[in-house]
Amino acid sequence: MLQTSPPAPSAASQQIQSPARHHGPSDSDRTLHATLAPLTGGLSPTALTLAYADWLSHLFWAPTQRMDLVNDALRRGTQLAEASIGQTAPWSLIAPQPQDRRFSAPEWREPPFNLMAQGFLLAEQWWHDATTNIRGVSEQNEKIVEFATRQMLDVWAPSNFALTNPEVLRRTVSTEGRNLADGFRNWWEDLLELMAHEPKHDFVVGKDVAVTPxxxxxxxxxxxxxxxxxxxxxxxxxxxxxxxxxxxxxxxxxxxxxxxxxxxxxxxxxxxxxxxxxxxxxxxxxxxxxxxxxxxxxxxxxxxxxxxxxxxxxxxxxxxxxxxxxxxxxxxxxxxxxxxxxxxxxxxxxxxxxxxxxxxxxxxxxxxxxxxxxxxxxxxxTTQMSGAFQILRSNDLIWSRLVHEYLMGVRSEPNDLMAWNADATxxxxxxxxxxxxxxxxxxxxxxxxxxxxxxxxxxxxxxxxxxxxxxxxxxxxxxxxxxxxxxxxxxxxxxxxxxxxxxxxxxxxxxxxxxxxxxxxxxxxxxxxxxxxxxxxxxxxxxxxxxxxxxxxxxxxxxPVAPPRIGxxxxxxxxxxxxxxxxxxxx
Structure with missing residues (x-):
């Protein structure tokens, strides 16, 4: 397609404009941003900084709301401490959302794991309250802060660690640790595949999928x-x-x-x-x-x-x-x-x-x-594209997979939809x-x-x-x-x-x-x-x-009519x- 050059500036505008001024990004600035991208997962650090600055500055000028959040944290902490001493029913303080499958196994209803899960969910709920409904924060910045904070919290969910996940502990005992050895092998295979840039193809295009004549x-x-x-x-x-x-x-x-x-x-x-x-x-x-x-x-x-x-x-x-x-x-x-x-x-x-x-x-x-x-x-x-979509559903697409394959030591059965999903553009x-x-x-x-x-x-x-x-x-x-x-x-x-x-x-x-x-x-x-x-x-x-x-x-x-010719x-x-x-x- 034809590219046209902008019209030459008038003499008057040439006199006003500073010759040292640049209109648009320089190659060096763009190179710097491109270099930063792999370190930030393709997210703009400026956008994240501005969002948190918006949230923090408005929260700073809301002392009553800050005090309410402090009191809420103390109340939740007290409830959790009392539950750890007395006999309480599972999920008596807080229960997972229906779509949250991290704590769905029966083992999570037993102490001390139920208490750990509830403590995490209480903290998650507190941070949601702390990052939302702050008067004056722009809607998009609020969503960015709430989302980014939730992603950071998800890293520390007790379901993600072998010693705090009762399902992993049970499997480790029943397999005499073989699950951890299998998980290490799965991790090593994935690392070699990533380094080789040659993904495995369980479903071959034209042979297993995309086979309609x-x-x-x-x-x-x-x-x-x-x-x-x-x-x-x-x-x-x-x-x-x-x-x-x-x-x-x-x-x-x-x-x-x-x-x-x-x-x-x-x-x-x-x-x-x-x-x-x-x-x-x-x-x-x-x-x-x-x-x-x-x-x-x-x-x-x-x-x-x-x-x-x-x-x-x-x-x-x-x-x-x-x-x-x-x-x-x-x-x-x-x-x-x-x-x-x-x-x-x-x-x-x-x-x-x-x-x-x-x-x-x-x-x-x-x-x-x-x-x-x-x-x-x-x-x-393709890595930036797939990474963005995985972050949107990190619990399902990242953490649950890591637990299943690297801690439980079980490879997910390949299917055509998963194979297609890995075939990025x-x-x-x-x-x-x-x-x-x-x-x-x-x-x-x-x-x-x-x-x-x-x-x-x-x-x-x-x-x-x-x-x-x-x-x-x-x-x-x-x-x-x-x-x-x-x-x-x-x-x-x-x-x-x-x-x-x-x-x-x-x-x-x-x-x-x-x-x-x-x-x-x-x-x-x-x-x-x-x-x-x-x-x-x-x-x-x-x-x-x-x-x-x-x-x-x-x-x-x-x-209906007779089929047409092909081509x-x-x-x-x-x-x-x-x-x-x-x-x-x-x-």
């Missing part, structure tokens, strides 16, 4: 487009285009045959196309967010139109892919492009004002720090900077400032029916955030809330273990129902939301590369 029918410098082979004698005339997030490999939606959404859709009589994004390198540092729209969504639609002329498309976007699909759909609505028959968004945000704890990493200081880190490398590396410098600033920081998409082809777009230009899936325990795209599409699009919106998290809630094939879901439709001209009232009103259904969605697609599809008319299908293609194999 298909062909790569188009490619450019950013995507490969896969067309999957039909699995039925007839298919619906409208094809499905899936736009996965480029923050992940596409085969999250084509895992093992038993939980592949792609395979399920082809068996329901749909022609499915999938975008497989290229894994960028430092050479792709200047690839923009607009490139992802133009070379991704729009190039895929153009190719589908050449293979299946005059066929409207059911478009599907997952996570960041859903955000990009929304951008593309809004631009198409503005420009009178009617190629979309329906739009489906899986755990995808269009308004970023309530994007959950991920927004703790998104402020001006943090974005500038990340930009300098990416500027030095050309990409946001990078993010180009320019694209990720624009994504953080335009979407997260400035919320341009929701507020009508996002520009496509030189003109702003508005989500209210989307009049195509929309099916939205949110998941109850989503830490990346909280369902209340995805719910905001009701306020933005001028279309019929069917919202479906299912159990599970950002990934497991979406990969939910029909089975007795399916999460169940709630679903309700708001007509384009119907009254708005807020998320709290929606929870009360939306009917509950058992089973997988996949069946609900396929029914929704079916009511918006034509009568463009002038290309021999036999000469096309087989799925999963080559881009998904890039490391």
């Amino acid at each position: 298909g062909k790569v029918v188009y490619s450019n410098k950013l995507i490969e487009l896969i067309q999957y082979a039909p699995a039925t004698e007839t298919v619906r005339p409208e094809p499905i285009l899936i736009v996965p997030a480029w923050i992940m490999k596409y085969y999250i939606l084509d895992l093992s045959p038993h939980n592949s959404l792609v395979k399920y859709l082809t068996e329901q009589g749909y022609t499915v196309f999938m975008i497989s994004w290229r894994n960028p390198t430092a050479a792709d540092r200047d690839v923009s967010l607009e490139d992802y729209r133009r070379l991704g969504v729009m190039a895929a639609l153009d190719t589908i139109g050449a293979i299946l002329p005059d066929r409207p498309v059911h478009a599907v976007g997952y996570c960041l892919g859903g955000t990009m699909l929304s951008i593309a759909a809004a631009a198409m609505g503005r420009d009178g492009d009617s190629r979309l028959k329906s739009i489906t968004l899986f755990a995808a945000q269009t308004d970023f004002t309530e994007a959950g704890e991920l927004t703790l990493f998104i402020n001006e200081s943090q974005v500038a720090f990340l930009e300098d880190m990416m500027w030095n490398r050309g990409v946001l590396d 990078r993010m180009p410098y320019r694209m990720h900077s624009e994504y953080l600033r335009k979407l997260f920081l400035d919320n341009d998409l929701a507020e009508g400032r996002y520009v496509v082809d030189g003109r702003p777009i508005a989500l209210s230009d989307i009049h195509t029916p929309i099916f939205v899936v949110g998941t109850q325990r989503d830490h990346v795209a909280p369902w209340r955030s995805t719910f905001k599409i009701h306020l933005l699009a001028d279309a019929d919106v069917t919202f479906c809330l299912t159990g599970g998290g950002h990934n497991a809630g979406i990969v939910s094939p029909p089975s007795p273990k399916a999460h169940g879901y709630q679903v309700m439709t708001k007509e384009a001209d119907g009254p708005y129902v807020g998320p709290d009232d929606w929870l009360k009103q939306a009917p509950h259904a058992e089973g997988s939301w996949w069946t609900e969605w396929v029914h929704w697609l079916g009511t918006r599809s034509g009568e 463009l008319p002038d290309v021999d299908p036999g000469a096309l590369p087989n799925a999963p293609g080559s881009y998904v194999l890039q490391t």
Whole structure:
């Protein structure tokens, strides 16, 4: 893309400006920040310092509140001391939250371990009270301080140490210490793997996962487009285009045959196309967010139109892919492009004002720090990306794993979802900077400032029916955030809330273990129902939301026809590369 230079300053401005003044970061400053990044886990030390300064200064000028906190600490300490002397029922002082599984084993109900657990939980609760509801502290700084303090406390949970974890002690006795030897071996294997930069592959792409038959029918410098082979004698005339997030490999939606959404859709009589994004390198540092729209969504639609002329498309976007699909759909609505028959968004945000704890990493200081880190490398590396998501769920993804594998000495059974999660991708410098600033920081998409082809777009230009899936325990795209599409699009919106998290809630094939879901439709001209009232009103259904969605697609599809040919008319299908293609194999 063309880069233009700014206009030369006028003579008057040249006289006013100091020749020694620098506008923008210097290379040396950026290098310094990039050097600091590995030491801070990619977090801006300035952002953390300012947050704690905000909290401490306001707490300093609140002597009554400080005294209340001191009295509360003394009261809790007294209660804990009395409980240690007398006979008390388990969890008589405080009990773990339902989602806190660190102390769920029966051994934690016995003394002295129950007392240790309660002491830790009382301290955790006290620090929560001390870091929240301090008058005058900005909301984001309060969240940063509360989150960072909780992370530091979690390190010292009694469940993390062999001598204070009754489960580990019991296993050590029963195995005569073999669990600790096995745990050391597990740790050593992981260290060697980390040093070698060669992760183990229990599930091979194209052999164990991503095995639904298909062909790569188009490619450019950013995507490969896969067309999957039909699995039925007839298919619906409208094809499905899936736009996965480029923050992940596409085969999250084509895992093992038993939980592949792609395979399920082809068996329901749909022609499915999938975008497989290229894994960028430092050479792709200047690839923009607009490139992802133009070379991704729009190039895929153009190719589908050449293979299946005059066929409207059911478009599907997952996570960041859903955000990009929304951008593309809004631009198409503005420009009178009617190629979309329906739009489906899986755990995808269009308004970023309530994007959950991920927004703790998104402020001006943090974005500038990340930009300098990416500027030095050309990409946001996979370690920073996966590290940020693990911190959001440190108890489940970090500490419980360390205890299980290194203290209990038990390796977790590998599964396809875990293998996919470890198969991370990078993010180009320019694209990720624009994504953080335009979407997260400035919320341009929701507020009508996002520009496509030189003109702003508005989500209210989307009049195509929309099916939205949110998941109850989503830490990346909280369902209340995805719910905001009701306020933005001028279309019929069917919202479906299912159990599970950002990934497991979406990969939910029909089975007795399916999460169940709630679903309700708001007509384009119907009254708005807020998320709290929606929870009360939306009917509950058992089973997988996949069946609900396929029914929704079916009511918006034509009568079945003969399957289309695979690939463009002038290309021999036999000469096309087989799925999963080559881009998904890039490391």
